[in-house]
Amino acid sequence: MKISINKLKENIRNAGLRVTPQRLAVLEAVNMLGNHPTVEHLLQQLHKRHPGIATGTVYKVLDTLVAHQLISRVKTDHEVTRYDGIMDHHHHVYHQGSDKITDYQDQELDILLQEYFRKHAIPGFCIREVRLQIIGESIEDERNTNDTFPK
Amino acid sequence: MKISINKLKENIRNAGLRVTPQRLAVLEAVNMLGNHPTVEHLLQQLHKRHPGIATGTVYKVLDTLVAHQLISRVKTDHEVTRYDGIMDHHHHVYHQGSDKITDYQDQELDILLQEYFRKHAIPGFCIREVRLQIIGESIEDERNTNDTFPK
DNA sequence: GTGGTTGCAAACCCTTTGCACGGCA
DNA sequence: TGCCGTGCAAAGGGTTTGCAACCAC
Numbered sequence: 231m232k233i234s235i236n237k238l239k240e241n242i243r244n245a246g247l248r249v250t251p252q253r254l255a256v257l258e259a260v261n262m263l264g265n266h267p268t269v270e271h272l273l274q275q276l277h278k279r280h281p282g283i284a285t286g287t288v289y290k291v292l293d294t295l296v297a298h299q300l301i302s303r304v305k306t307d308h309e310v311t312r313y314d315g316i317m318d319h320h321h322h323v324y325h326q327g328s329d330k331i332t333d334y335q336d337q338e339l340d341i342l343l344q345e346y347f348r349k350h351a352i353p354g355f356c357i358r359e360v361r362l363q364i365i366g367e368s369i370e371d372e373r374n375t376n377d378t379f380p381k
Numbered sequence: 382m383k384i385s386i387n388k389l390k391e392n393i394r395n396a397g398l399r400v401t402p403q404r405l406a407v408l409e410a411v412n413m414l415g416n417h418p419t420v421e422h423l424l425q426q427l428h429k430r431h432p433g434i435a436t437g438t439v440y441k442v443l444d445t446l447v448a449h450q451l452i453s454r455v456k457t458d459h460e461v462t463r464y465d466g467i468m469d470h471h472h473h474v475y476h477q478g479s480d481k482i483t484d485y486q487d488q489e490l491d492i493l494l495q496e497y498f499r500k501h502a503i504p505g506f507c508i509r510e511v512r513l514q515i516i517g518e519s520i521e522d523e524r525n526t527n528d529t530f531p532k
Numbered sequence: 533g534t535g536g537t538t539g540c541a542a543a544c545c546c547t548t549t550g551c552a553c554g555g556c557a
Numbered sequence: 558t559g560c561c562g563t564g565c566a567a568a569g570g571g572t573t574t575g576c577a578a579c580c581a582c
Contacts, residue, residue, distance in 0.1 A: 248556055250562065269546075284564045289547060291562090305456060310546070323503065339497060346490060347515075352474065357517040364498075366509040399581055401537065420571075435539045440572060442537090461571070 233261055245298035255280045256291045260301050261315040266331040268310050304331060321362035334364060384412055396449035406431045407442045411452050412466040417473075417482040419461050455482060472513035485515060 238257050242249050259275045260267060267275070269288060276283050292313060295301045304312045304322060312331065320335040343360050389408050393400045410426045411418060418426070420439060427434050443464060446452045455463045455473060463482065471486040494511050 248561065250556070252563070282564085286548075286565070287563055293548095294562090323506065325506075326509065334503070336501065339501070342493060342497060346493060350487065350490070352485070352515070354520050355474065355476075355517055356520050357515055358477065359516045361514040361516065363512040363514065364503070364508055364510075365512065366507045369505050369507050399536065401581070403538070433539085435541095437540070437573075438538055444573095445537095 241300055245300055247294065247298060251280070252283055252287055253291050253295070255283065256288060257295060257300060257315075260295075260313050264315070266304050266312040266314055268312050270310075272313070319359075321364060323364045323366075326365065326367045328368065330368075334362070392451055396451055398445065398449060402431070403434055403438055404442050404446070406434065407439060408446060408451060408466075411446075411464050415466070417455050417463040417465055419463050421461075423464070470510070472515060474515045474517075477516065477518045479519065481519075485513070 235254065235258065238254060238261070239249050242253055242257065247253065255276055256272065259272050263271055263275055269292070272292075273285060273288060276288065292301070296303055296313075299317060302314045302317060304314050314333075316333060318335065319340070320333045321339075323332045323334050325331070339362075347357055347360065386405065386409065389405060389412070390400050393404055393408065398404065406427055407423065410423050414422055414426055420443070423443075424436060424439060427439065443452070447454055447464075450468060453465045453468060455465050465484075467484060469486065470491070471484045472490075474483045474485050476482070490513075498508055498511065
């Protein structure tokens with residue numbers, strides 16, 4: 231899951247952006263921190279190795295990276311904005327009771343949804359994307375993995 | 382879609398809450414405005430008939446109503462919080478380019494998802510709810526008389 | 533009566549903005 | 558060198574908070 235600095239540089243350049251230390255640092259931090267960091271997480275991480283970086287700059291860089299699809303934004307109800315370094319299409323699993331958000335990806339599911347919406351088109355509406363928010367909680371007991379779906 | 386004041390009162394009381402004019406007014410406004418109002422929308426509406434109601438109170442009342450499951454919160458990336466008076470399980474359709482959010486409800490879809498996740502349980506995770514965010518845009522077509530999805 | 537609610541305004545927090553300076557291409 | 562990008566600090570805007578007064582039960 232770790233991407234080399236050179237690969238990140240290339241990604242920035244390929245997006246048509248100038249490669250700056252700040253952009254590189256933010257992009258690296260989003261990828262390194264992994265679990266959908268908040269801006270606070272990112273600032274904390276960034277200040278270790280780039281003490282000079284300004285908060286406003288981090289916000290601007292994040293906006294730029296999102297606009298150029300190098301990262302994406304994630305948000306649930308009543309939460310601050312988080313960021314995601316993985317740009318492949320995927321869904322999100324929200325762990326109630328902890329601040330964890332994990333990714334969920336399955337082609338079979340996406341095909342299922344695609345089929346469904348092909349048959350059940352919404353009149354006057356063109357679907358760009360269908361995202362799932364899978365909400366629930368982690369189970370302490372490892373044996374108990376195969377159950378329960380909301381009624 | 383319109384619910385009587387008495388029914389709303391009853392809902393508040395059944396939730397174990399005191400029935401106050403403010404709670405009644407906010408709950409009524411959420412239901413009356415329908416299309417996932419923001420706090421701003423609600424305040425505008427409320428000031429017409431309840432000029433005295435305080436902004437802070439509206440926020441507190443909304444929190445209370447959400448906590449007691451009389452309404453729910455809706456949010457997408459980069460948006461302010463909105464509220465929903467419909468508590469039945471349903472999904473949301475986000476209309477890019479306008480601030481419209483409509484509801485989507487279909488039992489066949491829910492059964493499909495239920496089946497899917499029964500077969501593809503997430504290890505160590507108990508699913509409470511699966512929400513779809515259907516993102517796309519309205520098609521501008523004057524021939525299309527019923528271009529919005531039925532609420 | 534009395535404990536839950538409200539009104540009010542200040543505080544808060546995350547985020548955005550404006551502008552002069554700095555550094556990438 | 559030209560222009561995009563950054564640092565900084567102040568402003569913005571939605572939301573929360575603290576507390577005295579109020580009122581639903």
